[in-house]
Amino acid sequence: MNVSPFKPISLAPNPTFMVRLAVLAFGALTLAGCTDRLATGSTVSDDYRERHPIVLAERPVTLNLYSNRKLDDVAKRRILEFAGEAQAEGAVVLEVLTPAGAFNEADMRALVPAVKAALQQGGYKAHVSAGSYPAADPRAISPLRLSFRSVRARVSHRCGEWPLDLTSGSSLDSWDNRPYWNLGCSYQNMIATQLDDPRDLEAPRAVSPGDVQMRTRAIGVARQGGDPGAGRAASSGSGVQMGGVR
Numbered sequence: 001m002n003v004s005p006f007k008p009i010s011l012a013p014n015p016t017f018m019v020r021l022a023v024l025a026f027g028a029l030t031l032a033g034c035t036d037r038l039a040t041g042s043t044v045s046d047d048y049r050e051r052h053p054i055v056l057a058e059r060p061v062t063l064n065l066y067s068n069r070k071l072d073d074v075a076k077r078r079i080l081e082f083a084g085e086a087q088a089e090g091a092v093v094l095e096v097l098t099p100a101g102a103f104n105e106a107d108m109r110a111l112v113p114a115v116k117a118a119l120q121q122g123g124y125k126a127h128v129s130a131g132s133y134p135a136a137d138p139r140a141i142s143p144l145r146l147s148f149r150s151v152r153a154r155v156s157h158r159c160g161e162w163p164l165d166l167t168s169g170s171s172l173d174s175w176d177n178r179p180y181w182n183l184g185c186s187y188q189n190m191i192a193t194q195l196d197d198p199r200d201l202e203a204p205r206a207v208s209p210g211d212v213q214m215r216t217r218a219i220g221v222a223r224q225g226g227d228p229g230a231g232r233a234a235s236s237g238s239g240v241q242m243g244g245v246r
Helices: 015-040 073-089 105-110 112-121 185-194 212-223
Strands: 054-065 093-100 127-134 144-155
Touching (some): 054 185, 073 112, 093 105, 093 112, 112 127, 112 144
Parallel strands (some): 093 127
Antiparallel strands (some): 054 144
């Protein structure tokens, strides 16, 4: 009897193989659908702090002075305040600019020495530079301009822009119950405007030295067995004391 060394191959479909192939095909279609949604979906964040971030930018701080050939008291007080602000901001250069081409250019140029003296009196110790700027209208009164560059906080773009409608009748845009794009921009702009020092957004301020007199008083009271915080509310006129409400 002759025995064939080859095993016949069945051409009938294998049910297990077909089931595995169907599962793989369904998984590939599912992943493809997820990828399509990620690629075509909106990438705008729902957090208004990410949509409208507060950034630090350098911008000029100016003071316009209208005066005659002599500084009056109002103008001098403004210069003293401006000098203190420039010194606190750490301005390296402060510019005193006269209006070039204005009919009162000579009067404004005559004020420059008095303005520099007032700046030093106001506490500004850095360099003061004298220059000019082109007058917008030669027939109008142009001011003497003081300027220095400082860091200011602002929103990264202008508020009040509406790239999409709140609701659309012709499509399903903005029907996904998400915050509209302009929401929160005014909040961020208000916070940026009211900051005392924009650099506080990047790092906290250094701790100021302690009050030696208050520390000595508290230590003396504690050594005598008393409460260092007792009596402070009464002396300040408040109705709240350490022991309760009066």
